[in-house]
Amino acid sequence: MNRYKVAIIGCGRVSEKHLKAYSKLKDRIELVCVADTNTEGAKKLLAERGFVGVKIYSDYEEMLNTEKVDICAITVPSGLHYKIATFCLNKGLHILLEKPMTMSSSESKELYELSKKVDKKIAMGHIYRYFPIVGILRDDLASGSFGKITHGTICVRWGHGQDYYDSAAWRGTWKSDGGALMNQSIHAIDLLLWLMGSKAVSVNAKLARRLRNIEAEDVGMAVMELESGALAMLEGTTATLPSDKEAMFSIFCEKGSVSLGLKRGKPSLNIRNEKGHSMNFKYIRKQLSKGGFKSFSYALNPHTGIYADLINAIDNNTQPIADAYAGFTSVDTLMGIYRSAKEGCSVALPLDSDFASTDMQNFFEKV
Ligand SMILES: NC(=O)c1ccc[n+]([C@@H]2O[C@H](COP(=O)([O-])OP(=O)(O)OC[C@H]3O[C@@H](n4cnc5c(N)ncnc54)[C@H](O)[C@@H]3O)[C@@H](O)[C@H]2O)c1
Structure with a gap:
C-alpha cells in the first residue's frame, strides 16, 4: 500500500x-x-x-x-x-x-x-457528510425507504464571542471569510441538500448583524425551494452562547422522519418510521456492520474520515464523498443566499451570473 x-x-x-x-x-x-x-x-x-x-x-x-x-x-x-x-x-x-x-x-x-x-x-x-449514520441515511432517503420528502431544516447555532473574531484580522470580513452562513453553515447547507437528494432552484434569505462587531452577518436565515418540490430552511448564527454550540438537521418524509445533531458536544439521534417507532438502534447496528467501531470515532475528528475517504478515492480512482462538485454547488447556493438578501427578492439557482462575497461589501451600512 x-x-x-x-x-x-x-x-x-x-x-x-x-x-x-x-x-x-x-x-x-x-x-x-x-x-x-x-x-x-x-x-x-x-x-x-x-x-x-x-x-x-x-x-x-x-x-x-x-x-x-x-x-x-x-x-x-x-x-x-x-x-x-x-x-x-x-x-x-x-x-x-x-x-x-x-x-x-x-x-x-x-x-x-x-x-x-x-x-x-x-x-x-x-465535515458533516462524514459523521456516522449520515451516509446510510443518505442512501435510504435516496432509495425511497422514507417515502416522499416534504421538507428539511438545519440550524447551526455555533456561538462565537467577539474574542474569536478579534483573534485574526480576516475573520468576519466579506473579502476573506463572510459571516455565520459562509463560514459556520456552508457545510450544513451542503449536508441538507445532499441528504434531501435535490438541488436548490430558488432561495429567499435575510441577514442580520446583531451582536458581533464584524463586517458580515452573525445571523442568517434562508428558505430554499428544491427541484423535487420539497422545501428546505436554514438558520445559521454565531450570535448565540459560545458555551452552548448546537448543529441539528431534520428531514420530514411521508413514511418517517430523521433528526441528527450535536449539542454541547453530545450527539443526538431521532429516526422514526411511519408508525412513529424509533429506528435509532437499527441505524446504529447498520453503521457498525458497515464501518465498525472505527467509523463512530470519526465523530470525534471527522477530518480522519475525510482523509480516509480521499485515500480511498485516489487508490480506486473514485470521487471523495464531499467532492469538488459539492464544494462548487454549496458556494453557488450560498452566493444565491447573499444575493437574495442584498436584492431583497427571491433568487433563482444555480446563479446565472457570478456573485462574490465582496459584492456584499457595506451591506449592513446600507440597510
Ligand atoms: N472544516 C472545518 O471544520 C473547519 C473548521 C475551522 C476552519 N475551517 C476553515 O479553515 C480555514 C482556516 O481557518 P482557521 O480557523 O484554521 O484559520 P487561522 O487563522 O487559525 O489559520 C490560518 C493560518 O494560515 C496562515 N496563512 C495566512 N496566509 C498564508 C499564506 N499566504 N501562506 C501560508 N499560510 C498562510 C496563517 O498564518 C494561519 O496560521 C478557513 O477557510 C476556515 O473556514 C474549517
Missing part, C-alpha cells in the same frame, strides 16, 4: 484537526512539509503535536517547487483558497480544501472544472 506524502499550507486552528488525522492514519499518510507565513507558529504547533523532521517554509510556492508530495491540505483563510488551490492543482496535486471552497460562484466553478481537467481529486472539508 502506498504511503501518500502530504503538505499543509496554513498552520492555524483547523490544521490541528488535520494533524490528528495523520496520527490516526500513519500507515497511509506521511506529513513531509508545511508552509505558513508565521513559521514560528508552525514550528510550535508541530512540536506540540509530536511531528518531527517536517520541513517548514514561509512561502508555499517555494515549498511545492522544492518538495515532492501527492496531497496538499489547504487550511489558510478562505479568501486565499482559490489562488492556492489553483496553484496546487496545476502542480498535479490532489487537495484537501477547507470550506468554503472559494469566495465566489465563478471561482468555485473554475476550480471544479480545473480538477476534472487535470484529473486530480478535491476533497472538501465538509
Whole structure:
C-alpha cells in the first residue's frame, strides 16, 4: 500500500484537526512539509503535536517547487483558497480544501472544472457528510425507504464571542471569510441538500448583524425551494452562547422522519418510521456492520474520515464523498443566499451570473 506524502499550507486552528488525522492514519499518510507565513507558529504547533523532521517554509510556492508530495491540505483563510488551490492543482496535486471552497460562484466553478481537467481529486472539508449514520441515511432517503420528502431544516447555532473574531484580522470580513452562513453553515447547507437528494432552484434569505462587531452577518436565515418540490430552511448564527454550540438537521418524509445533531458536544439521534417507532438502534447496528467501531470515532475528528475517504478515492480512482462538485454547488447556493438578501427578492439557482462575497461589501451600512 502506498504511503501518500502530504503538505499543509496554513498552520492555524483547523490544521490541528488535520494533524490528528495523520496520527490516526500513519500507515497511509506521511506529513513531509508545511508552509505558513508565521513559521514560528508552525514550528510550535508541530512540536506540540509530536511531528518531527517536517520541513517548514514561509512561502508555499517555494515549498511545492522544492518538495515532492501527492496531497496538499489547504487550511489558510478562505479568501486565499482559490489562488492556492489553483496553484496546487496545476502542480498535479490532489487537495484537501477547507470550506468554503472559494469566495465566489465563478471561482468555485473554475476550480471544479480545473480538477476534472487535470484529473486530480478535491476533497472538501465538509465535515458533516462524514459523521456516522449520515451516509446510510443518505442512501435510504435516496432509495425511497422514507417515502416522499416534504421538507428539511438545519440550524447551526455555533456561538462565537467577539474574542474569536478579534483573534485574526480576516475573520468576519466579506473579502476573506463572510459571516455565520459562509463560514459556520456552508457545510450544513451542503449536508441538507445532499441528504434531501435535490438541488436548490430558488432561495429567499435575510441577514442580520446583531451582536458581533464584524463586517458580515452573525445571523442568517434562508428558505430554499428544491427541484423535487420539497422545501428546505436554514438558520445559521454565531450570535448565540459560545458555551452552548448546537448543529441539528431534520428531514420530514411521508413514511418517517430523521433528526441528527450535536449539542454541547453530545450527539443526538431521532429516526422514526411511519408508525412513529424509533429506528435509532437499527441505524446504529447498520453503521457498525458497515464501518465498525472505527467509523463512530470519526465523530470525534471527522477530518480522519475525510482523509480516509480521499485515500480511498485516489487508490480506486473514485470521487471523495464531499467532492469538488459539492464544494462548487454549496458556494453557488450560498452566493444565491447573499444575493437574495442584498436584492431583497427571491433568487433563482444555480446563479446565472457570478456573485462574490465582496459584492456584499457595506451591506449592513446600507440597510
Ligand atoms: N472544516 C472545518 O471544520 C473547519 C473548521 C475551522 C476552519 N475551517 C476553515 O479553515 C480555514 C482556516 O481557518 P482557521 O480557523 O484554521 O484559520 P487561522 O487563522 O487559525 O489559520 C490560518 C493560518 O494560515 C496562515 N496563512 C495566512 N496566509 C498564508 C499564506 N499566504 N501562506 C501560508 N499560510 C498562510 C496563517 O498564518 C494561519 O496560521 C478557513 O477557510 C476556515 O473556514 C474549517
